[in-house]
Amino acid sequence: MSWPYDRDLPEGRHRLLKEFVMTEIDKPKRRLLRPIVLAPALGLAAAAAVAIPLLFGGTPAYAIADNPDGTVNIQINEVKDADKLQADLRDKGINVVVNYIPRGKKCSPQPRAAHFLPKETGLVVWPPQEEGYTIDPSVIKEGQTGVLEFSVSEGNGKVVAGIWARVAEGPVADCTLIDTTDAPLSH
DSSP states (O other): OOOHHHHHSOTTHHHHHHHHHHHHHHSOOOOOOOHHHHHHHHHHHHHHHHHHHHHTTOSOSEEEEEOTTSOEEEEESSSOOHHHHHHHHHHTTOOEEEEEEETTEEEESSSSSSEEOOGGGOSEEEEEETTEEEEOGGGOOTTEEEEEEEEEEEETTEEEEEEEEEEEESOOOOOEEEEOSSOSSOO
16 A cells, blocks of 8 residues: 555655654664752752842842933832932932832821922923833932932832922921821822
8 A cells, every 4th residue: 555645755755754764763862861860950950040149139129320311210129228229319419318108108297398399390200211210310409308209019029119209498307107098198
């Protein structure tokens, strides 16, 4: 009995196909690693995947990037280190106070400064970016203090942050978090 594919093959193709099959049959077989050998190697790889980010610091809590126009991008990745973010911004010459306000809390005392400049002063460049906020440090003049209050919550591996940003004449009172039933950023 002749198979249908035999008659459809061009001349010489059947011989090449047969040689290929015979060559493959004669090749030595590779043995797959046994699970008993593979399991410890996979365990070490998983441990390394966890340890390397811890060893090198993983994702930073926030990122600051300077723009050519003098504005500064701030991206919050984790709700921690507000004091360090404030210190890093001050190291750049930006006189600003930074606070993270968790849901259900607000800063006390209110108001935190004797006088805030009008909202139109524009410390934050609108609209905010998906990955963070852009501030314009040039609006903070001598004797003024920028205030950045980030209303934050974490969930599903993401940080959600709203911002209240103003410029105050003179000093700004420290933020003491107190419970509230109002929106976290009511000024």
